[in-house]
Amino acid sequence: MIVRDATANPSTEPCRYCTATPAELDSQMALVTELAHSRVFLVRDQTHPGRCVVLLKRHARELFELAPDELTAFMAEVARVAQVVHRVSGCDKLNYAVYGDLSPHLHVHIVPKWQGGAAWGEAFVLKPAEGVFLAPEAFAQMLLNLKHGVEFE
Numbered sequence: 001m002i003v004r005d006a007t008a009n010p011s012t013e014p015c016r017y018c019t020a021t022p023a024e025l026d027s028q029m030a031l032v033t034e035l036a037h038s039r040v041f042l043v044r045d046q047t048h049p050g051r052c053v054v055l056l057k058r059h060a061r062e063l064f065e066l067a068p069d070e071l072t073a074f075m076a077e078v079a080r081v082a083q084v085v086h087r088v089s090g091c092d093k094l095n096y097a098v099y100g101d102l103s104p105h106l107h108v109h110i111v112p113k114w115q116g117g118a119a120w121g122e123a124f125v126l127k128p129a130e131g132v133f134l135a136p137e138a139f140a141q142m143l144l145n146l147k148h149g150v151e152f153e
């Protein structure tokens, strides 16, 4: 039997999501807004239009590391963002993914799916070989719609 400490960081590298500023993450994902427990980002690859990441503000690797109150509050923020992504994107279904193999800082992918569209009925591709990148104006409009929804709804 292999016994490992699930909370131990196997790497000596500092956590990127703890140290990077939104500007440093901007080529990968743009900051939508900041909530009490999380930061919300719109992923640059828009293969799934409206795809967001909700990143816990403090460092944790696993959901079970959060105290019950913090877990409830964080998941409520995930649900709040998901509701806005669902409305803004007009998708048929949202997928939620918590991976973190390569970036072990708790974050939830919120991925809109359309019946018959990309990866319908399957796991979405985290980093597609050929991503879909919107025109700057369209990306900015999506960002604004999400920001307005999350902050004012």
Ligand SMILES: [Zn+2]
Pocket (backbone or CB within 6 Å): 015, 016, 017, 018, 019, 058, 059, 060, 104, 105
């Ligand atoms: Zn971290």
